[in-house]
Amino acid sequence: MERIYLDYNATTPVRAEVRDAVMPFLNELFGNPSSRHLEGRQVKTKIEAARAQVAAAIGAEPERVVFNAGATEGNVSVLRGYQVNYKDKKGRNHIIVSGVEHPAVYDTAKKMAGEGYEVTFVPVDGEGNLDMAFLKSAVTERTGLISVMTVNNETGVIYPVKEIAKIAHEKGALFHTDAVQAVGKMPFDVKDIDADFVTISAHKFYAPKGVGAIYIKKGKRLDPLLTGGHQESNRRAGTENVAGMIAMGRALELAMGEMASDRERIGKIRDEFERRILAEVPHTRRNGGENNRLYTTSNISFRFVEGEAVQLKLDHFGIAVSTGSACSSGTLDPSHVIMAICNGDEEEAHSSIRFSFGKYSKMEEVGYVVDRVKEVVAQLRSFSPLYDKFLSSQGK
Amino acid sequence: MERIYLDYNATTPVRAEVRDAVMPFLNELFGNPSSRHLEGRQVKTKIEAARAQVAAAIGAEPERVVFNAGATEGNVSVLRGYQVNYKDKKGRNHIIVSGVEHPAVYDTAKKMAGEGYEVTFVPVDGEGNLDMAFLKSAVTERTGLISVMTVNNETGVIYPVKEIAKIAHEKGALFHTDAVQAVGKMPFDVKDIDADFVTISAHKFYAPKGVGAIYIKKGKRLDPLLTGGHQESNRRAGTENVAGMIAMGRALELAMGEMASDRERIGKIRDEFERRILAEVPHTRRNGGENNRLYTTSNISFRFVEGEAVQLKLDHFGIAVSTGSACSSGTLDPSHVIMAICNGDEEEAHSSIRFSFGKYSKMEEVGYVVDRVKEVVAQLRSFSPLYDKFLSSQGK
Amino acid sequence: MDYTEKVMDHFMNPRNVGKIENADAIAEVGNPSCGDVIKMYLRIQGETIEDIKFQTFGCGAAIAVSSQTTEMVKGKSLKEALDLTRDQVAEELGGLPPIKMHCSNLAADALHQAVKTYMKEHGLS
Amino acid sequence: MDYTEKVMDHFMNPRNVGKIENADAIAEVGNPSCGDVIKMYLRIQGETIEDIKFQTFGCGAAIAVSSQTTEMVKGKSLKEALDLTRDQVAEELGGLPPIKMHCSNLAADALHQAVKTYMKEHGLS
Numbered sequence A, B: 001m002e003r004i005y006l007d008y009n010a011t012t013p014v015r016a017e018v019r020d021a022v023m024p025f026l027n028e029l030f031g032n033p034s035s036r037h038l039e040g041r042q043v044k045t046k047i048e049a050a051r052a053q054v055a056a057a058i059g060a061e062p063e064r065v066v067f068n069a070g071a072t073e074g075n076v077s078v079l080r081g082y083q084v085n086y087k088d089k090k091g092r093n094h095i096i097v098s099g100v101e102h103p104a105v106y107d108t109a110k111k112m113a114g115e116g117y118e119v120t121f122v123p124v125d126g127e128g129n130l131d132m133a134f135l136k137s138a139v140t141e142r143t144g145l146i147s148v149m150t151v152n153n154e155t156g157v158i159y160p161v162k163e164i165a166k167i168a169h170e171k172g173a174l175f176h177t178d179a180v181q182a183v184g185k186m187p188f189d190v191k192d193i194d195a196d197f198v199t200i201s202a203h204k205f206y207a208p209k210g211v212g213a214i215y216i217k218k219g220k221r222l223d224p225l226l227t228g229g230h231q232e233s234n235r236r237a238g239t240e241n242v243a244g245m246i247a248m249g250r251a252l253e254l255a256m257g258e259m260a261s262d263r264e265r266i267g268k269i270r271d272e273f274e275r276r277i278l279a280e281v282p283h284t285r286r287n288g289g290e291n292n293r294l295y296t297t298s299n300i301s302f303r304f305v306e307g308e309a310v311q312l313k314l315d316h317f318g319i320a321v322s323t324g325s326a327c328s329s330g331t332l333d334p335s336h337v338i339m340a341i342c343n344g345d346e347e348e349a350h351s352s353i354r355f356s357f358g359k360y361s362k363m364e365e366v367g368y369v370v371d372r373v374k375e376v377v378a379q380l381r382s383f384s385p386l387y388d389k390f391l392s393s394q395g396k
Numbered sequence C, D: 001m002d003y004t005e006k007v008m009d010h011f012m013n014p015r016n017v018g019k020i021e022n023a024d025a026i027a028e029v030g031n032p033s034c035g036d037v038i039k040m041y042l043r044i045q046g047e048t049i050e051d052i053k054f055q056t057f058g059c060g061a062a063i064a065v066s067s068q069t070t071e072m073v074k075g076k077s078l079k080e081a082l083d084l085t086r087d088q089v090a091e092e093l094g095g096l097p098p099i100k101m102h103c104s105n106l107a108a109d110a111l112h113q114a115v116k117t118y119m120k121e122h123g124l125s
């Protein structure tokens, strides 16, 4: 049986058109873009075209796009590098990040807190929405950077980045958004948001892993993380991942043309799936408010059973899903995101599963997936001591 | 006519076997290696196999190899991260680097000098050899790191890294070598050298650009540059460049099998080329001693003419070479490497051309290249005011 | 993080799941906030574990470890049950991912706790 | 760093290269350590540049700029030569890479220096 992949938020397959675009760069177009000879110049021209494609997809000027090795590098670059915009560097060492950021922001900010930065984490409510009043009152004249993601990777919750950018700017702070889960999937315009820095990652929109980009607003700077080479206009040293850049440009170009129809089609599948799960599997809870969520994602807690067990059994039935984020799979703790949204109810946090849909998802698969989820959850509950206790407490 | 590529030190084409190895990862093997489902686990297994291939090529245990986005990231990671090995961090903020390092080390070290580190640059002589007495006397109890490349990218000069590692260790300093131009081309063994850190880059040995690795000796650590993900055993966060890693492993595996014969064959071509150039073009100088040099590289100064002009004309005749390093092409200054070796004679430095040979170089091409070099240099000299002055001074 | 075939077998087809009504000994270890709760039910005849069942809330490893543990002590003496170590269980399963060795490998603890309580209550030693 | 077709044409086929024996005016600018030396030789008749030649040590841009400059002033008056700017030369070439605008675009300087010296020596103004 064909497997059913429902982990598009973790990564996506490389689409055929993108693969085709890349092939010449694994063949005859092999020059180093920094080389002045024909082999180099040819490639240079192509990576500049890819830069223009990426820029167009986010409403930026091409020269404001800096390619890198992915959004982890992007996020770290922004957090580590933003201070160069402030003459009095010491005066702006307060950063504000949401409590549901990806580890590349969240853990990096935590580390910075141990290095003399003042870091404020903004909490979310049970639907995953940011406490905006808290955020507003946290901004001071010493705040240098506010970093809030556009779309959460675990829940799909969308954040009011335009409003937050305004709050930041009113106090002279810079605004960064990790737009990894947004770009290529929903309309996103750096100018409309008025973001100072934006990070994106190619492998979330059907291009290969290990390439991404930062948008840096005109007039703003980042102290480069990688030094010792003039590449990317002195903003990111190192021989370019040429094939990756080409792929990223092409993938975004394609994504732009298909965004509206994907949104419609994939959203319907996700909605139908979620409706059925919540209706047919008892003791479930959606993590993240129903609205104000990206159409790709459904994060569900199945009470009394542990997420990994559900995920493993579904895997056995040919269905790929994830517990929290793939990125936290090196630890045993539930992700800080789900913990935040579960209001500290760790049991519910341990019971969460993320289903994320994408280009190759089919409505016809929903029935099979729902049936398997029902079966797996029922089976695991049949010997769950927590479920047993719950039943007893209900007098059953 | 087919072009003749003589810029293998800048970058290499992806070889067919490597391309073949990569293809499945741009197709069905698309999972995120951090994912626990089948799609993820399959890929995880493969990147671990690639790690073992890389490790085998440098005599390391697989778990000591950390993949990254290339040697620029690798070099910066080492320079920025080594202090974590010293309890008294402030006590070991002296670093020693050679005066002929790649900008990723050289410029980064310069930047660190402006940030409170004490940095010593070790000079080279007219043949490109390190002043070992200077180096020895520069090491103190406060020296934390010595970084000397294994092979220079511009001249091919080979450095006595084993000896330098010993000098470092005697004073309790760590030793790093940028082995980008050595690994895959000549025998290289981290244990024999007793290096603490080694950086390598895939695109120098017929794999794609934008992927590399660091070797970190057992018991040694680097404070990670990229944080916020457990990848690479918490040593380098970020979704992996899977295709790149696979390519790198396969390319090194192939390189190991072919190293001896390549060395023999390519070395003969380089030697014949160099012999003829030095014999047939007057007023030339080899940058780098004749022996103790990698068999791939020939760096020649053509007095009275400027390097870029020579390079451009050769490009027009279908021959790709470089002036200094591709990496310094963003500036107009001759590279610090060639300057160092020319003993500050900037005219000679401006006149240097690097010819670097590789797998697809052919002995039959030497004649054509030598003829074109002769023609181009003669033509440019015909209207060089410096040549004119020289002739007058000779009474001609 | 790969599980061995044997872990997967015990996980997919856990042996001895459920409760024993009027069990002679019961013990529960772990707690939901750690992601693992293991409850053991024992029927004891003399010094022999006549029957054993478990309920587990936890990951694949926790379930497999519970199942494997019950198999290893069913029909064995209380003394043998006390001698069984976590490491023996893990070994019998062909190993566990390092990250799972500590947290999810709780079944032996639950077993020991149940047996010890039983022995105390029945004046055994 | 791409050169325009016209730059490449002047670079590959430079016009007016060489020296003029017994030139009426000569000037040299730049120095080898900058990577560019441009030397201009002028033959002047009355107020007209009858002939002009150059020698250049330098990159592609330096050579193209030299060649282009000589073409632009050959047969022109000294005044016109003095009015010619570096930017006009670059523009006539269809532009130069930004990094080359300053360093390699020295030919107009050499020309001006030669013309000014000539005018001083001949009491022109």
Ligand SMILES: Cc1ncc(COP(=O)(O)O)c(C=O)c1O
Pocket: A237, A238, A239, B009, B010, B069, B070, B071, B072, B073, B102, B104, B149, B151, B152, B153, B178, B180, B181, B200, B201, B202, B210, B211, B212, B327
């Ligand atoms: C000696 C040396 N070190 C470092 C680098 C930089 O590595 P990368 O191109 O992977 O950034 C290069 C080549 O570019 C090199 O030749």
Ligand SMILES: Cc1ncc(COP(=O)(O)O)c(C=O)c1O
Pocket: A009, A010, A069, A070, A071, A072, A073, A102, A104, A149, A151, A152, A153, A178, A180, A181, A200, A201, A202, A210, A211, A212, A327, B237, B238, B239
């Ligand atoms: C929201 C978000 N930010 C950052 C990242 C990290 O990006 P990358 O995988 O390119 O390192 C991810 C995904 O892994 C993500 O979902």
